Amino acid sequence: MTETPTLAEPLDVMIRLLSFEGKQNPYPLYEELRAHGDLVRLGETHLLAVGHEQISKALRHPVLLQTDAAMQDLRMPGWREHSSWVWLTRNMLFSNEPDHERMRRFFSSAFSAHSVAAFAPMVERLADDAVRHVGELGAGGAEVDLVEEFTYRLPIAVLGELLAIPEADLPGLHPIIAAITTSMDPVGDLAQLAPGDAAMEELAAYVTDLVATRRAAPGPDLTSAFIRALDGSDLTEQDLIANIMAVIVAGSEAPQDLLGNAVRIAVGDADLARRLTGEPRFVDRYLEEVLRWDPPVHALNRVASEDLEFFGEKVVRGSAVTLLVAAGNRDPKRFADPHRFDPDREGNQKQLTFSAGAHYCLGAALARLTAETAIPLLLRRLPGLKVVGSPGFRDQIVQRGHDRLPVTTG
Structure with a gap:
């Protein structure tokens, strides 16, 4: 008889996610959370959203507000x-x-x-x-x-x-x-x-x-x-x-x-480097997939300004709803084979990294312009560029990125 795997408790998963080791590769931990559903309860006043649909809706919900001064008074005395x-x-x-x-x-x-x-x-x-x-x-x-x-x-x-x-x-x-x-x-x-x-x-x-x-x-x-x-x-x-x-x-x-x-x-991929330097239309698709697959922003927070029901979950006033956008970007209900990096996939622009609704990132266009200009130029001028060793990430989860990225130029 096959044993049913035991699901790790969400709080235990979160403890591991917030450790330095967890921040180096949080994606398996997001999947442990997803095993509990698209919305995961950490307690009476804290929900985690890992589903793409739930996060997208939360970003536009009139009752789920940014952590402004009034909301911080409720959450962080x-x-x-x-x-x-x-x-x-x-x-x-x-x-x-x-x-x-x-x-x-x-x-x-x-x-x-x-x-x-x-x-x-x-x-x-x-x-x-x-x-x-x-x-x-x-x-x-x-x-x-x-x-x-x-x-x-x-x-x-x-x-x-x-x-x-x-x-x-x-x-x-x-x-x-x-x-x-x-x-x-x-x-x-x-x-x-x-x-x-x-x-x-x-x-x-x-x-x-x-x-x-x-x-x-x-x-x-x-x-x-x-x-x-x-x-x-x-x-x-x-x-x-x-x-x-x-x-x-x-x-x-x-x-x-x-x-x-x-x-x-x-x-790390000669074919990607070749396409980025030789196919101008490919650059945009590549960057959208980077934003989906390994985004610079992994989490956003919202606070309920009043009681509500959200996808069947009762959320009381003052509850935190943490939106794990990096998990939503790999939701298999939204993206087929989500853990595979595929710049040619349809719909990768539906990633959640730059938020949505009224708080859609004001600097998104400038960030895209900078990256689409710089990446092909760097790879074209320095075709021998190589990453040295295994670069680590900062000890952060909300804004996640490399603390160092050592390279040689060939």
């Missing part, structure tokens, strides 16, 4: 003593209506598809500089950390030009941005927010000075444009600073991780 979350709840990413709409309306035109298309020559120039930099560092067989020297360097250079951040300041922002992203991961003790708190204060001071500098000497950059538009708008100075901070963090970290994953996958 004591959070107001921590600068990381005080500043996060001041930006559009962690706001609900009416604050979200007024802030997004103010910033959206700068990152619309039309505006981003006009950035293409600048992105091409900076991508060329970044690829040349990697080639110079790797001359003679030297090992290069692609994270520091390319996947971070290029997105932050793009933001630097857009926002008028001095080039000399860009490397120093990297550890600040990295520390801030740790604040978005689950914590067992609010003291774990200390590194993010310190980094957020440092970034707030930096952006405050940047705004003051551009106000005194405005230019053609977006920071100056935002300052000019502030008069007569319904935004405050604090709103402006908080959202420029959000643009710097989100606009560098997610593209960095997308670039890292896209390079790692491509250099």
